[in-house]
Amino acid sequence: MEFVRPTTFADALAEKAARPQAVPILGGTDLMVGLNAGHPPPPALLDLTAVAELDAWAVDDDEVWIGAGVTYRRLITELGTLCPGLALAARTVGSPQIRNRATLAGNLGTASPGGDTHPVLLATGAVVEAASVRGQRAIPIDDFYAGVKRHALAPDELIRGVRLPIRRGPQQFAKVGTRNAMVIAVCSVAVALDVARRTVRVGVGSVAPTPRRALAAEDLASGLPWDGGPLDDDVARRFGAAVAAATAPIDDVRGTAAYRRHSVEVLARRTLAWALADLDRSEAWDGMTGRSEA
């Protein structure tokens, strides 16, 4: 097995173009576990951890750009204000050791239906930056997940980073696992409110072959108490039911399909209520660029 360690992204793309079979590695927390478990070793490993430009994030207008190599730890400690949903999801990932090492792009590269960042990326309308020697393209997150552990990258492409809007309102993330930490999601839900547009987006994980949005639930946005006040029980119930209806869960060792459908519904209701409760805190969501906080 060859091992290449470029120091610039341009070199990395050239390497990837020269040998599309080479497998990129960042934190290695998925890849090395797989190799240990006997997955056939790739002909070459393309180590991206020396590419400094990937280990960075920046604010650009009303968007945040997060480089492929940014770890969960940095998402939590540095991006909690700009991207609260992502930071909440990052907090539920693995253990401190894993969060110190594992990256957002690695989560995308694995594209597991249970990866914890996916519901948030879906709920915030993120865009994946895919690059190759042929150029760079933006893949809307809705088009990124192609099947169980499959994504839309071409063989010569690498993820450069992810762009997502600076929060436009309260965001929430919740994940059910069968232990209180260090656990793969049995189901997960992310909710992001856009206060100015009065819209809500919902992403769910571990309840279908890919992470997906719950569009029918998003359609209930107009019935939400945008001007304050309590969330109507009936609306909350319909919202939860619509999220559950968007799923196609299976029975596996981690939980039954029935439990997944049920628990995703409960989480959807709760996270929506928490997000709406945060609205009441009379924060100025309009025109928030986050620049001053970056």
Place this chain on the structure above:
Amino acid sequence: MTTQAPSPVGSATPARTPGGIGESPARPDGTLKVTGQFAYSSDLWLDEALFGVTLRSPHARACITGIDIAKALAVPGVHAVLTHEDVPGLPYYGLDHPDQPVLAIDEVRYQGEPVAILAATDPHTARRALSLIEVTYDVLPPVTDARRAVFDPSIDRVHPDGNVVRHQPVRVGSADEVTADVVVVGEYEVGMQDQAFLGPESGLAVPAENGGVDLYIATQWLHVDRGQIARCLDLPEEKVRLTLAGVGGAFGAREDLSMQVHACMLALHTGKPVRMSYDRAESFLGHVHRHPAWLRYEHGATRDGKLVYVKATIVLDGGAYTSTTPAVVGNAASLGVGPYEVPHIAIDVYGARTNNPPCGAMRGFGAVQVCYAYESQMDALAAELGLSPVEIRIRNAVSQGSKLATGQVIDSPAPLADMLRRVASLPLPPSTVDSSGDLPGGYGNTTRGEGVRRGVGYGVGIKNICFSEGFDDYATARVRLAVVGGEPVVTVHTAAAEVGQGLVTLQQQIVRTELGVSTVLLQPADTTIGSAGSSSASRQSYMTGGAVKAACEAVRTRVAQRLGHSTVELVGGKVLAGDTIVDLAAAVGDEPIEETVVFRHRPTVPMDPVTGQGDSHVQLALCVHRAVVDVDVELGLVKVVELAAVQDVGRVMNRVALEGQIHGGSAQGLGLALMEEIQVVDGLVRNPSFTDYLIPTILDVPPMPLTILEHPDPHAPYGLRGAGEPPTLSSTPAIAAAVRAATGLRLRRVPIRPEHITHPT
């Protein structure tokens, strides 16, 4: 005699040697372990060593119609490919009964059964070549329902010896005739728990010049390994020499052989050292688990809550081979009513053979499964009678002088009622938690209090200590007292396995107390000395501790004889002989004193095969738990808020180590209550990894306040009572009861999964 008579050094009583029993000195292997420098068995290495791997059955049951090793053997770097035809001696092994093939013979009876072994220059080559061995199978429908295996005469026989490994009845009084005011009936299930040790099965076999073999191995009992290995290799025992390698956890799973014979076969065949080390998935298939159980109980009581009778039918699934199932059945039967006085008893326990993974020893050993069931029954009875769970237990609690189900009289303190009162009177934790991470769902951020209900539950358990039913599990210790550089130094040699429990520390403590010498060296455990018995059954403090104590006493007597006294005291490097005090170093001089002692516990007898009666146990130990839980009843998620324990240990030998044992046992019981299960479908293991076999993390384990009582057992060394297993029994039912209290559900199965709470059946 070359030594001069030593001259007196004064008469002031010398200071006690620090680090003796009752203190908590540092572990001799502690620094190495916490700094990552300790050599575990998987770290063993010799430059010229080959790497051995195992080809396992993918099927739960199949006939082998052919094995073609030619392609694998042709791979450059491969030195040997062996099948059952290459086993030099007896092709079977087993702890209680040799019925498990070293390598499958014509039939495989469980998924993961070893079929062939291979040695190559490196792990990569070995694994690649292994995939080239061609085995053709004629797949058969597996027998996977343990109850049908036992009771359905039409079902296939899993093994020529039949599907019932042991049936043990217990009959006391006339349970089938008496009637009771109140009757509760319950059917319970316990899932298959795994020991989940971190160090995989591993070791190094080195061919010896005399045609024998040296094996460096992580095990719980060197001598019983050696006996089995020697028979399989057709070698005399003295040509099979075992040395304990660093053990990364055991909990029972290392009582049975795993790769021992395989590594030795490959080493003898190739004439080269052979290293083997399972990977994680293989480890889950390569060792025995805790017996899953189905238990049906009927309890009858008077209106004022006194038990009248207990009837029970219990089926323990032993999987494909015998392992320790007979002894596990004996425990479940003899301890099947728990630590309660019951005038009429009818219990039948069956150890079943199926095509499920083999099950054997795990911490608690048959007493765990019944404890969950009888305690669940006690709660049901309390509810029926309107009594508190504590009150019903106190009204029926055993005490010294009570009879067990076997008729054996408890002849040492058993202060169960007092222990219950103590645990019940402990202050309860605050009714709300401080941080959201402490709510059910933990770091998942699933609730801010929505759906959360508090519950409190109690559990009580009784465990036998040491081997039971007539087993002579003696322990041998050699203690040598010499003078090195002018100072007395003691060397202790035993074959006892340090598996993490702290026996190495305890041996040093005993010597310091008995011989007043602070420098105590431990020789590596190996088979050049007699057996120490197994590091299981909570027995090593009692047995190897007892042997070291006895050997120290023999050495002390020799010191006395040298000085012309019948007895002396040895304290702080001095000898107190009558009115005089002399330096121990001077008394020993250049003639070291060495004594080897074999220590035995009092004899026991097998249970009567028809009535189950007999004094089958050496010692009994009690533990009591109170669990406080928060349950998110909408999501079925549980957070244990506090798990308090009261345990009687007879004598605290080392408080830090003891607390570690009680905390660890409680956590393992928590795991069984809430998450730990090997999921088996049609005989196939679905979750052989730590991704999906979940054990509690620090966020799952709550504060565990301990009350440790010391009521000495007059029969035991220092009055101590084995302490490692009892907490594993009672924590599971206490947590299950607390979850029931929070949810109002019956919950007749552990582990309790979220869907059992949200979608009860």
